[in-house]
Amino acid sequence: xxxxxxxxxxxxxxxxxxxxxxxxxxxxxxxxxxxxxxxxxxxxxxxxxxxxxxxxxxxxxxxxxxxxxxxxxxxxxxxxxxxxxxxxxxxxxxxxxxxxxxxxxxxxxxxxxxxxxxxxxxxxxxxxxxxxxxxxxxxxxxxxxxxxxxxxxxxxxxxxxxxxxxxxxxxxxxxxxxxxxxxxxxxxxxxxxxxxxxxxxxxxxxxxxxxxxxxxxxxxxxxxxxxxxxxxxxxxxxxxxxxxxxxxxxxxxxxxxxxxxxxxx
Amino acid sequence: xxxxxxxxxxxxxxxxxxxxxxxxxxxxxxxxxxxxxxxxxxxxxxxxxxxxxxxxxxxxxxxxxxxxxxxxxxxxxxxxxxxxxxxxxxxxxxxxxxxxxxxxxxxxxxxxxxxxxxxxxxxxxxxxxxxxxxxxxxxxxxxxxxxxxxxxxxxxxxxxxxxxxxxxxxxxxxxxxxxxxxxxxxxxxxxxxxxxxxxxxxxxxxxxxxxxxxxxxxxxxxxxxxxxxxxxxxxxxxxxxxxxxxxxxxxxxxxxxxxxxxxxxxxxxxxxxxxxxxxxxxxxxxxxxxxxxxxxxxxxxxxxxx
Numbered sequence: 001x002x003x004x005x006x007x008x009x010x011x012x013x014x015x016x017x018x019x020x021x022x023x024x025x026x027x028x029x030x031x032x033x034x035x036x037x038x039x040x041x042x043x044x045x046x047x048x049x050x051x052x053x054x055x056x057x058x059x060x061x062x063x064x065x066x067x068x069x070x071x072x073x074x075x076x077x078x079x080x081x082x083x084x085x086x087x088x089x090x091x092x093x094x095x096x097x098x099x100x101x102x103x104x105x106x107x108x109x110x111x112x113x114x115x116x117x118x119x120x121x122x123x124x125x126x127x128x129x130x131x132x133x134x135x136x137x138x139x140x141x142x143x144x145x146x147x148x149x150x151x152x153x154x155x156x157x158x159x160x161x162x163x164x165x166x167x168x169x170x171x172x173x174x175x176x177x178x179x180x181x182x183x184x185x186x187x188x189x190x191x192x193x194x195x196x197x198x199x200x201x202x203x204x205x206x207x208x209x210x211x212x213x214x215x216x217x218x219x220x221x222x223x224x225x226x227x228x229x230x231x232x233x234x235x236x237x238x239x240x241x242x243x244x245x246x247x248x249x250x251x252x253x254x255x256x257x258x259x260x261x262x263x264x265x
Numbered sequence: 266x267x268x269x270x271x272x273x274x275x276x277x278x279x280x281x282x283x284x285x286x287x288x289x290x291x292x293x294x295x296x297x298x299x300x301x302x303x304x305x306x307x308x309x310x311x312x313x314x315x316x317x318x319x320x321x322x323x324x325x326x327x328x329x330x331x332x333x334x335x336x337x338x339x340x341x342x343x344x345x346x347x348x349x350x351x352x353x354x355x356x357x358x359x360x361x362x363x364x365x366x367x368x369x370x371x372x373x374x375x376x377x378x379x380x381x382x383x384x385x386x387x388x389x390x391x392x393x394x395x396x397x398x399x400x401x402x403x404x405x406x407x408x409x410x411x412x413x414x415x416x417x418x419x420x421x422x423x424x425x426x427x428x429x430x431x432x433x434x435x436x437x438x439x440x441x442x443x444x445x446x447x448x449x450x451x452x453x454x455x456x457x458x459x460x461x462x463x464x465x466x467x468x469x470x471x472x473x474x475x476x477x478x479x480x481x482x483x484x485x486x487x488x489x490x491x492x493x494x495x496x497x498x499x500x501x502x503x504x505x506x507x508x509x510x511x512x513x514x515x516x517x518x519x520x521x522x523x524x525x526x527x528x529x530x531x532x533x534x535x536x537x538x539x540x541x542x543x544x545x546x547x548x549x550x551x552x553x554x555x556x557x558x559x560x561x562x563x564x565x566x567x568x569x570x571x
Contacts, residue, residue, distance in 0.1 A: 041325075261343075
């Protein structure tokens with residue numbers, strides 16, 4: 001597939017838009033396997049869906065060899081796209097939702113918010129990043145929720161923008177104050193997701209989280225991405241609070257490497 | 266469904282003739298348990314070697330029209346770590362046999378890994394002398410009847426569990442290799458592993474797999490695998506496990522008529538889901554009832570009758 005446009009989101013994060021009918025019609029929260037020819041193939045969330053123009057986008061932070069090579073690509077360059085894969089977010093009749101995203105976890109949450117906002121849900125959107133520079137989709141979310149029903153709270157770990165600290169802290173404050181939500185959607189670092197899971201359990205709030213694992217086949221065969229009895233590529237990447245309770249020995253504690261060995265989180 | 270579906274393979278009791286194939290899931294105890302819960306009559310683990318291996322870089326899998334290519338490169342946590350997964354799995358009791366797939370870069374490594382996993386509780390070992398994309402093991406051993414015999418003998422003397430030898434189709438005469446394995450003491454034969462294959466991207470003119478060459482599985486394999494089972498059936502006196510492109514119950518029945526006592530299922534899980542074990546078992550059951558057989562054992566090798 002040809003890259004049709006590239007947008008700088010932050011100094012280390014770019015969005016790549018490409019032409020692909022299947023991806024453009026993906027369900028919210030599904031992912032694709034992006035092949036950077038000669039380098040690697042990596043799983044990525046779809047960060048924008050535009051079925052009218054058969055375009056979709058991925059948003060990637062430059063972190064390793066694969067994403068470095070991706071970041072060096074230009075418009076008209078070719079990437080391979082397999083998918084979309086996975087289950088995606090369940091869109092319930094939730095009218096009052098909390099969305100909590102950290103880092104590039106915001107990639108899958110932004111299109112979800114686009115959809116929910118237009119579906120007239122009230123959205124409390126909490127975004128977290130290490131620094132102001134690395135706060136993804138701040139403008140996009142601010143713009144969206146200025147047009148629709150919602151509010152935005154941003155946090156940075158160094159205090160360079162918004163509240164200083166972790167994104168889970170304002171979430172906890174709101175829940176402690178007795179605010180009720182029909183659903184919490186979250187994606188980001190697993191420790192953040194785990195903290196939100198504990199809060200959702202404590203406040204008996206329905207919960208969906210999109211998890212990340214090393215992946216290879218993406219079609220439920222190779223076993224690389226397993227968490228307990230679930231395959232993240234096939235049974236996930238989005239899991240409910242009930243499902244995460246079933247794998248609580250593993251979720252938030254360790255992940256498996258490509259060799260199947262456990263690494264503590 | 267009753268014990269008319271039960272089969273015996275090398276002393277292993279299977280409540281139905283469907284097995285999880287090696288290399289599919291099987292990297293953790295909990296994913297093996299999930300295959301059991303979904304009705305597999307036995308499960309085979311990912312191929313385990315003496316030392317941990319991360320395998321090849323991605324892309325390690327390519328979906329093609331007629332099947333699937335993979336070059337994972339034998340990723341595994343090593344026999345010592347994986348022994349813990351087997352112990353964990355057996356701890357709460359497991360209703361079906363667990364078969365440890367084993368590979369090595371020498372017959373001694375095969376024997377050591379097999380012995381660690383057998384002691385951890387594996388009910389049998391399956392020797393992967395047929396992986397088509399890792400040098401100095403797999404099909405480089407499996408293409409030589411002499412080397413296959415050496416590995417089988419060495420493992421047989423190291424473990425007191427049944428030994429299954431999994432064969433490669435990437436040979437001129439698979440019967441010769443099967444015979445050598447059985448003569449050396451193999452208690453059963455699994456046929457076949459994947460066929461050496463590759464895919465090239467026409468846009469970038471590059472091989473897609475990071476390893477360039479991998480193995481083909483899925484529907485395209487079935488006629489090749491059925492032929493291999495059919496040929497082997499006439500020349501060995503141990504059970505054969507059919508493997509290669511089994512997607513529905515008709516495929517399973519075809520393999521059994523060709524001489525397989527059981528079938529291994531892998532790639533079909535991508536299209537059919539884990540429910541494939543139950544749906545194939547149900548299909549075999551109604552086939553044998555409709556045809557008036559008392560047991561699934563009665564159809565094994567039936568196509569050889571003249």
